[in-house]
Amino acid sequence: MIASTAELIAVLRRYNPWWSGGRFADLPPWRRAAFKEISDWMQAPPAGRALLLSGARQIGKTTLFLQSIDQLIQQGVPPTNILYATFDHPLLKLIGLDGLLQLWREFEPGRDGIEYLFLDEIQATKDWQVWLKHQVDFEKRRRIAVTGSATPLETEHLESGVGRWHTVRLATLSFYEYLQIRQDPIPELPAVSSLIELFDRPANWFARIGEEARPLTGLFHEYLLRGGFPQSSLVSSISMAQKLLREDIVDKVLKRDMTALFGVRRVLELEQTFLYLCLHDGGLLDIQALCGNLEVKKATANNFIDLLEATHLIYRLRPFGYGKEILRGRVKVYLADAAIAPGVMLKGKELLEDTVQLGQAVETAFFKHVFSRYYQRSMAFSYWRGKKDQEVDIIADTGKRLVPFEVKYRGKNVEITELKGLIQFCQERKVNRGYVITKDAADFGVLQLPGGEQARALKIPAPLACYWLGRSELDDLQGLEA
Template identity: 60%
Template sequence: MKVTEAEIGAVLAQFNPWWHGEPPAELPAWRRAAFGELLGWLRSPPAPRAVLLSGARQVGKTTLLLQAVQALLQDGVPAANILYATFDHPILKLAGVEATLQAWREREPRADGPEILLLDEAQFIRDWGTWIKHQVDFRRDRRIAFTGSAMPLQAGEGVESGVGRWHTIRLTTLSFHEYLQIKRLALPELPMPPSLQSLFDWDAAEFRRIGQRAAPYVGHFHEYLVRGGFPQTALIDSVTQAQRLLREDIIDKVLKRDMTALFGVRRVLDLEHTFLYLCLHDGGLLDMTDLCNNLQVKRPTAQHFIELLQATHLIHRLPPFGYGKDVLRGRFKVYLADPAIAPAVMLRGKAMLEDPAALGVATETAVLNHLVGRQHGQGIRFSYWRGRRDPEVDLLAQAGHELLAFEVKYRARHTGARELRGLRELCQSRPVARAYVVTKALDDFGPAEGVPAAGADRPTPVMRVPAPLLCLWLGAAEALAGDGPLFA
C-alpha cells in the first residue's frame, strides 16, 4: 500500500505545530527528573550517540519529548529543524522513516544548524537498529532521540551492531516526589539529606522534628500506592476510574496489542493469565512449577512470557545474592513495575489500604522501584538474600566494595531485634556496611541497635527510616542530580 507524500505531510503538520508559528500542545509545567539529562544530550551531546528513552506506556515519554521541543525553541533552534513523529500512527508506520523524513524536508526546508529528530514508538520502524546505527555513524548533523515502550529495542535484529550508538535514559513510573509535584500539594517543607549515611549524624531531636513535620505526607503516600506513578491516572479524581484506565492500558494495549504486533504472541490469554498470577504474587519468589501447574502451560512458554513482561517494563526480576552458580540455581523474586498495577488490574479500589499484608507488599514494591529503577547505569548491583532456614533480607545494593542492606517492615508495631532475624544472620556471614529498615510509623525513625557483624570490631549500624520519607528523598535526589546521590 502506497502512502502519498501529501498524506505524510498532513500528519506531520498536526504533530509539529511550531512549523507554522504555534507552540507545542499544552504541556504540564512539571517536568520529570530525566528532562535535564535528555535536554543536555539534545543541546550538546557529550558523545556522538542517539538517545533512547525507554519505559512503560503512559509514563510520560511523549510529554518529555515535547517539553524538550519547547525548550529548544526557546533556545532559538529553528522550528524547521525540529521533527517530532510517532510511528504508532498508521500513516507513518506504513510510510516508514525515510519517506517521513523526505516529506518533512519537502514541506520545511532546512535552516542553519543541526537537525533534531524526535521519534516516538520507534520499535515500529522497520530495522530500527540498523537505521539508528547508520544515522549516528554518517549523519553527524543530526541529533536523534527515540522512545520505546516495548524492548525489542534492547534485543532485536541490528541491536548488537548498534552497541555504543545510543545512550539509554530509563524512564520509570513517577517517584513519590514527582507524584507530589504533579498534584501541586501544599505540604510542609522537609530537609533533603545529602546521603542516607548522613542520617547517622542526626540527633534524637532532629528525628522527632522531621517525623512530626512529615505527618501530612503519610496519607498522600498511601494514595500514591493506590493510584501509582502514571501521570495520567495520578491526576484523575476517581480512584476507580484511574484504575480502570490503567488496567485498559496494560491489558488491552500492552498484553493484547503490543505483544501481538511486536513479539508475535499468539497465546494472548495464557500471557494474560501469567501476568495476573504475578499480580497475585507481587514481591514473591517466582515458583515456576506452581505457575506452570496453575496455568497449565509448559515451563519454556512460561519463561518466555516472564521475559516478555520484563521487556515491556511491567515487571522487575530481582536475582538472589551471589555469583555464578548461586544465581543460576537460585530463584528470582518478581516485582511489578509500580505498586498500583496489581490493585488496578484486579479493580480493588482502595481495599488494599485496609489489608495490612497487601499494603506491606505495595510498600516493598514502591521502595524497590525507588531504589532499583532510579539507579540505572550507576554500576550498582541489586539482589536479595535468603538464608538456610529461609530468613530473608529484601534488598541488597552493592556499590563497589560496599554492601548495603534494606529491609521493609511496614507494620503498625515498632521494629525490634526480633523482626530482623534475616538481617542479623546476613551480617554474621557477609560484611554489610550499613543497613536500613523501612518502617511505617513516623516515630519509628532513627538509629536502631547495631547488628553484630562477623569478624568486625563494631556492629553493623542500622537506621530506621519511614517509607514515605525514604521514597520522598530518593525521588527528590533524582530530581536534583539526575541520579541518586543518596548512595554516596
C-alpha cells in the first residue's frame, strides 16, 4: 500500500468533519431546485434505488451533496452514519469502494438506523457497476448517492445496473436561480405555475406585467455572458467569469476528462470540433462541412460529438418525425450553457450588438430551461422542418400533445407573417397552442393563428419565459402542460 492507514483515515476525516462535531462552514445558503429531489430520495428512495446526480463539471453537484448531508445531521441522523468521499482524490481512488467502507467502519463504528453514502466521481473506481448493484440488492439499510460522468454511468455495462438507480439530471443555473444566487434587485412579479395559464389572461395584464418585467432584460443579457455555472455567475467581472468558464470547465473537460474517462488522444482535433460547434451553436450540424473544414474523418467527428454530449457540454436534437425522417435528417446542436460560446470565442458585451449571435444565445438558453424543467416527465424534444425549409426551433412531445416553440429574439414586434413555420406545423399536426419567444418586454400577449378560434400562439419575452420556467421549477409547481 502506497499510503498508510493513518494517512488514509486523515484524508477521509477531512472530507467528513461532522464525525468529530464539525461541519462545512462555507456552504451557500441558497439551494437549487434539484435539492428537493435529493431530499425526497433520502426520505423514500423510489423502489429502493441508488441516486445518480448527473451534470457538467463545476455545476454544483458536490455542494448539493454537502447541503443534503447538513440537512440529515440537522434531522438527527447520527453523523458517523454518513459518509462522503470523492474519487477525484488519488488515495481514495487507490483503496477502492470496499476498502473505503472498511476504513470507514474500522475507525467510525456505525449506529442504529440508515447509513447514507455520498460518493463523487464513482466512475473512477474499478467495477463500480457490480458493486453498486450488490449494495442496492443486499444492503437495505444503506442509501447511496453518486455523481460522475452521467453517460458512462447510465449506459456503460447497462445490464449491471438496470433499475438500480434513480437519475437526477442537473443543468446549469436557471435564470431565476442565477438571480437568487447573485441577489440582484429584481421586480416583484406574479408566480406563474404553467405557461399555458397565460392564454387566458386579459390584454391589460400582459401590458402591465411586460412593463414591470422590463428590468429583467439587462440582467438576462448579463446571464447570457456570465453563464449558469455557480462559480462564474458570482464573479463581478464578465471577462473573469468567462476566463473561469474556459479554464475550469471547458479546458478541463476537453484536456483531462476526455483522456481519463474515454482515452482520447487526439485532443487538438477534439478541441477544433468543439470550437466548430461553438461557432454554430443552435444550428443544424453539417457533418460533411465539419469534416471538410477540420480534415477529420466522419467516424472520428461523430465519436467526438458523442463524447461531448456524454460530458454534458452539448445537447442534440433530432428532427421531428419517424423512421427515415429522423435517420436522414441532420441533428441540431445546443451548447450546455449559452455563455460557453462567447466565453470560448472571447466575446464580451459586443455579443449583445450582434443580432444573429444574440438570437442563438437566447435560443440555447431557452432550450436549456425547457429541457431541464421537463425532462423528468420523459418528454421528447426535437425540431421540425417542413416544406420550403419552414422550421420550428423546438418541439416538446408530452406523450399526449405536441408543444411547439419558436424563438424570435429581435427588437421589433413579431408579426404573424414571420411565423410561417409555426403555422404550418400547427395546421399539419392539428396543434392548437404554440409559443413564440420574443425580445421586447411589450411584445407579450396572445396571437390568433389561422385555423380556427382555438389556434393561438403566446408571445412571451425570453427573460420572462426563462424567469418563470426557473421559478416554477424551484417552487415545485406544476409545469407547462399540466
